[in-house]
Amino acid sequence: MSQHLTLSREDIVRLCERVEGAQTRAYAIPKLTDEYPAMTIADGYAVQAELRRRFIAQGHKLIGWKAGLTSKAKMLQMGVNVPSIGFLTDRMARPESSAIKTSDLVHPRVECEVAFVTKTTLTGPGCTLQMVLDATDYVLPAVEIIDSRFSGFKFDLPSVIADNGSSARYVGGGRARYPDDIDLRTLGVVMEKNGEIVTMGASAAVLGHPAEAIAMLVNILAELGEVLPAGSFVMSGGITEAIPVKPGDSIVARFQELGSVSMRFID
Ligand code: OOG
Ligand code: MG
Numbered sequence: 001m002s003q004h005l006t007l008s009r010e011d012i013v014r015l016c017e018r019v020e021g022a023q024t025r026a027y028a029i030p031k032l033t034d035e036y037p038a039m040t041i042a043d044g045y046a047v048q049a050e051l052r053r054r055f056i057a058q059g060h061k062l063i064g065w066k067a068g069l070t071s072k073a074k075m076l077q078m079g080v081n082v083p084s085i086g087f088l089t090d091r092m093a094r095p096e097s098s099a100i101k102t103s104d105l106v107h108p109r110v111e112c113e114v115a116f117v118t119k120t121t122l123t124g125p126g127c128t129l130q131m132v133l134d135a136t137d138y139v140l141p142a143v144e145i146i147d148s149r150f151s152g153f154k155f156d157l158p159s160v161i162a163d164n165g166s167s168a169r170y171v172g173g174g175r176a177r178y179p180d181d182i183d184l185r186t187l188g189v190v191m192e193k194n195g196e197i198v199t200m201g202a203s204a205a206v207l208g209h210p211a212e213a214i215a216m217l218v219n220i221l222a223e224l225g226e227v228l229p230a231g232s233f234v235m236s237g238g239i240t241e242a243i244p245v246k247p248g249d250s251i252v253a254r255f256q257e258l259g260s261v262s263m264r265f266i267d
Pocket of ligand 2: 066067068111113144146235237238
């Protein structure tokens, strides 16, 4: 990590328990830097790693990873201009077209993302866009349901990293495609909420090419001493800003070349 650790082991465990409580019982907490203003990005990843360790010890399975804050729209919306990563487990996955409960979430928002499924291990540092494309089995459209555990959905980079990049739920679907068969930079996406278009964009919004976000993610994993194993499901980050949802809302994300992903929200 480019920044050093400032938190003690006890602080890391304490903050992890605070984030875990907020995630599993769905309540908002103040951002962690209110109490620990010197917290660094490395501290954030140390809390996130402890959270991952606990979830896996509880029987959750690691399915893959997510890149976050990889588009201008997302950076502007959240006021943070450095990308981040978080992990994804089996407990966060929801089927396409399903009804997603909101009573176990704080203030959910949805965003359209291109997801990659890998067929060989990717290792950093020095992972490139071409290495990602060569290691990609197929791509598919996805909707991420993010849910910051911080009050007012307001945070800074160390806090949001500790909160696992606001990860809450994700839905993959649509039509899987081989990366060589489509131009991954120019995919248009339109999001509809209750039948009305609420936001739209193109995949190049994500670091110029969504595979670039996966390369960035692999290089951050390398700094954490990890690799991206074959068979990982990896989301490249929201193309547009995230849209709030509440019970009764239905969402359809329509992706050029990749089909659509839909879901509805219930209490
Ligand atoms: C942080 C997570 C960002 C994305 O796709 O950019 C993210 C947040 O906005 O709460 O998942
Ligand atoms: Mg996202």
